[in-house]
Amino acid sequence: MPSMRTGSGWLCRGALRAAALILGLSPAVAAESVATALVVSVDVSQSVDDTRFRLQMEGIAEALEDSSVVGAITGNPGGILFAMVTWADRADLVVGWRRIASRADAVATAALVRATPRQAGEFTCLGQMFRTVTAGVLPALPVPAERVVVDVSGDGIDNCTDAESLNGAHEALLATGATVNGLPILVPGENDVVGAGAYRAPGYGLLPTPLPQERTSLEQWYRAHVIGGPGAFLLAAEGYGDFSRALRRKFVIEISALGR
Known part of the structure; x- marks a missing residue:
């Protein structure tokens, strides 16, 4: 059976047709590619209380409905593919792959984001999220994408994965050809400095390996990891x-x- 190459690996045409039926797409549309497949990956660990969680969900929904974002989406033939992952102790695909090709599609997807329930979890398991996206989310792409973007947001550093495992999970995700972008949420007086002796997230001292020993900023940690x-x-x-x-x-x- 012929296959197609995507940013996340090989997708057979049979799998594309099956995914098209699930998404309500015609076989002709299923054979097309999109320019961008976007995974929005959101930290919902213990530091994210109910108010912060709702601000994140509302922020994502508002962004999808924004006229400039809709304009960027509709400027791509066939629109984009969108999925959302929330992560704490584990990572869950809470909004599966959807094609957004119109304002109506964007509004419908925003409604799903707003309806996302709060996920229980204590730790900030970034490495686990990387592994879930690599093994479970990207291989499920329903049509080929010219580029795959994983958009990661959060207010803290990984506190449940040793450095070697975290780097391995990161490298495996990048090996798919995906681009991983970061949106650190800076909270003055709370995460100004991260690392051992500064930001002691839930579970600090109880983990198999300690948090990073260097004291750094959240922005710099996101740049590095x-x-x-x-x-x-x-x-x-x-x-x-x-x-x-x-x-x-x-x-x-x-x-x-666009270039930044």
């Missing part, structure tokens, strides 16, 4: 109240494949 791949960039949010604004700008850059 999160972003990577073709055209990768970082854009910080100045607190949860700034999350929506930062994400709207980030979506436009990612979907339009």
Whole structure:
């Protein structure tokens, strides 16, 4: 059976047709590619209370409905593919792959994001999220994508994975050809400095290996351990109240494949 190459590996035509039926796409549409497949990956660990969780979900929904984002989406023939992952102790695909090709599609997807329930979890398991996206999310792409972007946001550093395993999971994700961009959420007085002796996230001292020994900023930690791949960039949010604004700008850059 013939296959197609995508940013996440090989997709057979039979799998594409089956996915098309699930998504309600015609076989002709299923054979097409999209310019961008976007995975929005959101930290929902213990530091993210109910208010912060809702700010994130509302921020993502508002970004999808924003006229500049919709313009970037509809500027791509066939629109984009969108999926959302939330992660704490584990990572869950909470909005499966959907094609967004119109304002109506964007509004419908935003409604799903707003309806996402809070996921229980204590730790910030970034490495586990990387592994889930690599093994479970990207191979499920329903049509080929010219580029795959994983958009990672959070307010802390990994606190449940040793450095070697984290780097291995990161490298495996980048090996798929995906670009990983970062959106660290900076909370003054809370995560100004991260690393041992500074930001002691839930589980600190109880884990098999300690948190990173260097004291650094969250932005620098994201640069070192999160972003990577073709055209990768970082854009910080100045607190949860700034999350929506930062994400709207980030979506436009990612979907339009603009230089930062």
